Amino acid sequence: MADEDIKSLTSKRVLLGVSAGIAAYKTPDLVRRLAELGADVRVILSKNSEQFVAPLALQAVSGHAVHNHAMTAESESGMGHIDLARWADVVLIAPATANFIARLCQGAADELLTTVCVATAAPLVIAPAMNQQMWQNQATQDNVATLIQRGVRMLGPDSGEQACGEVGPGRMMQPEDIAAGLSQSFEHSSLTGTSVMITAGPTWEALDPVRGLTNHSSGLMGYAIAQAAVEAGASVTLVSGPTNLEAPQGTQCVDVISALQMHAAVMADIDRQDIFIAVAAVADYRPQLEELKKIKKNAEKVSIGLIRNPDILAEVARLPKAPFCVGFAAETHDVEQYARAKLKAKKLQLVAANHVGGDETGFGVADNAISLISSDSVTELPKQNKHALARALIVEIAQHYQASNNNL
Numbered sequence: 001m002a003d004e005d006i007k008s009l010t011s012k013r014v015l016l017g018v019s020a021g022i023a024a025y026k027t028p029d030l031v032r033r034l035a036e037l038g039a040d041v042r043v044i045l046s047k048n049s050e051q052f053v054a055p056l057a058l059q060a061v062s063g064h065a066v067h068n069h070a071m072t073a074e075s076e077s078g079m080g081h082i083d084l085a086r087w088a089d090v091v092l093i094a095p096a097t098a099n100f101i102a103r104l105c106q107g108a109a110d111e112l113l114t115t116v117c118v119a120t121a122a123p124l125v126i127a128p129a130m131n132q133q134m135w136q137n138q139a140t141q142d143n144v145a146t147l148i149q150r151g152v153r154m155l156g157p158d159s160g161e162q163a164c165g166e167v168g169p170g171r172m173m174q175p176e177d178i179a180a181g182l183s184q185s186f187e188h189s190s191l192t193g194t195s196v197m198i199t200a201g202p203t204w205e206a207l208d209p210v211r212g213l214t215n216h217s218s219g220l221m222g223y224a225i226a227q228a229a230v231e232a233g234a235s236v237t238l239v240s241g242p243t244n245l246e247a248p249q250g251t252q253c254v255d256v257i258s259a260l261q262m263h264a265a266v267m268a269d270i271d272r273q274d275i276f277i278a279v280a281a282v283a284d285y286r287p288q289l290e291e292l293k294k295i296k297k298n299a300e301k302v303s304i305g306l307i308r309n310p311d312i313l314a315e316v317a318r319l320p321k322a323p324f325c326v327g328f329a330a331e332t333h334d335v336e337q338y339a340r341a342k343l344k345a346k347k348l349q350l351v352a353a354n355h356v357g358g359d360e361t362g363f364g365v366a367d368n369a370i371s372l373i374s375s376d377s378v379t380e381l382p383k384q385n386k387h388a389l390a391r392a393l394i395v396e397i398a399q400h401y402q403a404s405n406n407n408l
């Protein structure tokens with residue numbers, strides 16, 4: 001993470017919850033990093049986490065007595081669970097184990113740390129840390145998706161070699177990255193006052209009333225970007241093809257089916273947009289004729305004539321008062337080369353390029369990685385879940401957008 005991303009946490013009250021994973025040994029360093037950014041840090045240790053980190057070490061770096069799992073009359077007479085819950089500007093759980101995430105998801109209040117999480121009105125940020133198989137387990141993924149929907153922010157996990165010797169996603173983010181990521185939680189204003197339109201999902205090009213041409217786009221990435229843009233303070237219009245997703249809270253969602261409908265919906269409202277992010281996998285072609293009645297299988301051979309759909313993004317970028325335009329390039333090979341060609345051909349400010357076709361990134365999967373390409377820079381956003389990636393992408397887009405305004 002670049003230094004310029006690190007904003008001060010001066011006077012921010014960070015309540016750090018430590019759950020019982022091996023990565024807990026890194027938390028004294030995390031407290032130090034948070035304190036370096038100006039935060040006032042208090043620590044709650046969950047049951048069993050003392051086996052991985054010494055309370056005295058955390059007390060020494062935070063400068064305050066550590067709260068532990070017990071809720072005794074004595075501890076409640078000091079700073080009790082409600083006082084702690086009220087004190088915090090943000091509650092950061094690092095490491096957040098699979099078990100802790102499951103309990104958080106259930107709303108358990110069975111020890112001090114879980115109770116504070118239920119009792120606080122402060123935003124919750126969690127840094128997951130677990131074995132890669134546990135991270136990829138469907139139950140964990142479902143719990144994480146539920147927490148994200150409730151507004152819990154995720155930092156990580158990272159991918160790489162794990163304490164158990166396995167390699168894969170699940171490793172806790174490095175303390176300096178968690179501290180920098182947390183400081184971004186307080187920058188809700190990077191897109192305040194900005195109108196952003198996002199296209200998402202596939203389009204459906206009808207052949208007859210029951211059949212059509214479409215693609216595998218799930219809409220996950222576009223919806224995650226819409227949510228991240230709302231969190232960053234933008235007024236967001238989401239123009240979506242058919243998906244199984246619920247529109248993120250705070251967005252104005254326009255549902256469409258075909259590329260022509262998406263084109264019309266975008267053009268109807270593009271004048272008041274500052275930023276246009278085209279994430280939709282728009283069908284390049286549609287059937288020349290849409291049969292009004294179901295096609296019967298009478299003929300031995302049928303051919304379908306296809307005609308070009310409008311290129312929505314290229315058309316928006318050509319407008320006399322074009323918004324700041326961000327395109328997506330999903331490629332199976334020569335990713336950067338094709339992305340650069342799209343940047344030039346469509347006259348875009350940014351292209352977010354990702355590699356599709358493998359099993360691990362791209363359509364329909366939870367994790368993704370992006371190379372963000374401008375005319376004079378390439379920023380690599382490493383593989384992470386689509387919500388974390390969307391937030392990182394919005395931070396980058398906001399910076400490029402502001403820089404382009406400053407150059408006007």
Ligand code: CTP
Binds near residue numbers: 259281282283328
């Ligand atoms: N796009 C669009 N309207 C279209 C086609 C694409 O707005 N009719 C947008 C997509 O949302 C995406 C970008 O353009 O942001 C993709 O660029 P494009 O070159 O059209 O991608 P492909 O259709 O994949 O092109 P090709 O098949 O030539 O690689």
